[in-house]
Amino acid sequence: MSYLSIHNLSARLKGRPDQILRRVSLEVAAGEVRGLVGESGAGKSMIGKAILGTLPHAVEITSGQILLDGTDLLALPPAQRRALVGSKCALIPQDPLTALNPSRRIGPQITNRLVDILRWSRADAEKRARELLAEVQIPDPERVMRSYPHELSGGMRQRILIASAFAAEPKLIIADEPTTALDVTVQKQILKLIAAMQARHGTALLFVTHDLGVVSKVCQSLSVLYAGIVLEDSTIPDFFHAPKHPYSRALLAATPKYTDPDGSLTPVPDAVIAATRAEVAAADRSAHV
Amino acid sequence: MLDGRSAIKRKLPARLVLSATWLILLTLAAIAAPLIAPKDPLAQDLFLGQLPPFWVQGHEPGYLLGTDSLGRDVLSRILYGARLALTVALTAGTITCIIGATMGLLAGFLRGWVDVLISRAIDIWMAFPPVLFSILLIAVLGPGLSSIIIAIVVIDWTRFARVIRAEAMTQGAMDYVASAQVAGRSRISTMFTEILPNVLPTIVVLLTLEMGISIIVEAILSFVNLSISTDDPTWGGMIAEGRTSIHQAWWVLVFPLATLFLTVLSFSQLGEGLKDRFDPVLR
Numbered sequence: 212m213s214y215l216s217i218h219n220l221s222a223r224l225k226g227r228p229d230q231i232l233r234r235v236s237l238e239v240a241a242g243e244v245r246g247l248v249g250e251s252g253a254g255k256s257m258i259g260k261a262i263l264g265t266l267p268h269a270v271e272i273t274s275g276q277i278l279l280d281g282t283d284l285l286a287l288p289p290a291q292r293r294a295l296v297g298s299k300c301a302l303i304p305q306d307p308l309t310a311l312n313p314s315r316r317i318g319p320q321i322t323n324r325l326v327d328i329l330r331w332s333r334a335d336a337e338k339r340a341r342e343l344l345a346e347v348q349i350p351d352p353e354r355v356m357r358s359y360p361h362e363l364s365g366g367m368r369q370r371i372l373i374a375s376a377f378a379a380e381p382k383l384i385i386a387d388e389p390t391t392a393l394d395v396t397v398q399k400q401i402l403k404l405i406a407a408m409q410a411r412h413g414t415a416l417l418f419v420t421h422d423l424g425v426v427s428k429v430c431q432s433l434s435v436l437y438a439g440i441v442l443e444d445s446t447i448p449d450f451f452h453a454p455k456h457p458y459s460r461a462l463l464a465a466t467p468k469y470t471d472p473d474g475s476l477t478p479v480p481d482a483v484i485a486a487t488r489a490e491v492a493a494a495d496r497s498a499h500v
Numbered sequence: 501m502l503d504g505r506s507a508i509k510r511k512l513p514a515r516l517v518l519s520a521t522w523l524i525l526l527t528l529a530a531i532a533a534p535l536i537a538p539k540d541p542l543a544q545d546l547f548l549g550q551l552p553p554f555w556v557q558g559h560e561p562g563y564l565l566g567t568d569s570l571g572r573d574v575l576s577r578i579l580y581g582a583r584l585a586l587t588v589a590l591t592a593g594t595i596t597c598i599i600g601a602t603m604g605l606l607a608g609f610l611r612g613w614v615d616v617l618i619s620r621a622i623d624i625w626m627a628f629p630p631v632l633f634s635i636l637l638i639a640v641l642g643p644g645l646s647s648i649i650i651a652i653v654v655i656d657w658t659r660f661a662r663v664i665r666a667e668a669m670t671q672g673a674m675d676y677v678a679s680a681q682v683a684g685r686s687r688i689s690t691m692f693t694e695i696l697p698n699v700l701p702t703i704v705v706l707l708t709l710e711m712g713i714s715i716i717v718e719a720i721l722s723f724v725n726l727s728i729s730t731d732d733p734t735w736g737g738m739i740a741e742g743r744t745s746i747h748q749a750w751w752v753l754v755f756p757l758a759t760l761f762l763t764v765l766s767f768s769q770l771g772e773g774l775k776d777r778f779d780p781v782l783r
Binding site: 327 | 678
């Protein structure tokens, strides 16, 4: 059975009819790496936030279930939910530049969570932090732990955040576009690092991205999201050899090719967008009947 | 990896040194006023009225900054006036800061109905003209030190609340706050451990500004005779008295005014200087 399973999750802006998520269903098995792809505004980050309980105030969940290891997170009172999510899940955020508190040193930012929330002893937590920093190939962990975030490069900060995400041995990590804010040369290293850490720790990973190239390298399966609807749910080999949905096919065709760097960009054809929108509208109608 | 910024030991900026020096001297002088004041600030001597300061023809030894129309020593009165001014600045400034910053943090970080409630209160509050509001408050509460402090706090908390609310909203949208939440920290705990340290530089600047503003408000209130009892020397009261004799004895007006000006300026410069020292990136 899946470690994380989302059933018919719908969300909208408070007081407005606009749907952000439309009956999204999604499964992530224990130890699986699932890609969640879609264009900007498709709602992929919202799914991550809904799982972690960090949705913006203006967004409300209207229906559905988020089962984490069989427990429905949406049915739990806030304090219990925080405790459960805090012990089982972690986040690798998008922008390493804003994801570390600028006024605190690195060390406490990794260890405080272990000490305050998971009740580790300070010595154990610090030892663990040093091991993890070494594991993500940070030279001189002692010195880095005493540094402030602004003293480190973006790539280093992202490694620290990866180390921090794995610190409490979570069962599920949500990586929200973890390489988008980094430059291309660093991206590859960070992807390799995430993949290696995932393999070593056996953590399930929900990898949110708009980059199909990244998905093909890191993930085992993927879900394609458009306007808050899951259009396609398939394994990586199936998807790249024979995408089922027309939108998926168009998306795949629109991916810039490294082999042809001077080739013009192919947009997703208008006809495909129109057909997909019609499909979304039809799904909305049938849900309201 | 570690860059050069951390290695630079920058020397203290001049404005921080100058403003801190002035405020420390003034505070020491205020505390030691009974010991160092050359004359009794309340002693009148009509034969020694309107004596000029020491470098002007016709001065008397012992009256460094001259005397007012009633023959009271200007320097001694400024020193005693500093006690009230600084007491008001420190207490009113601090209380305003605590109340305003707490309101701002709660509104900006918790959002929702808490924000609606606090923000509407601020909007309504700020529609009152502040000087009239404070005069009205003193009229109701009666003159006295605690009334002045209450008036300043009641009027000025909105200044903090608005700015800190905006700052807390900006910080609250950062990923490190989301990470803290995912890690299982409660909202209130996140507010203190993650948000507060990052709005602290702003709070410090506002606090010192507020201390300067408190001194001005106290001067305004004593200028219109609504401060503490009329016997005790206040800078505002001295300015009001000096105004009537500006053509015969300019020093009665100019010295308290200059002291007031320097003190308020020092508070604002101290704040700006401290902000740079507090900022983790510039530190």
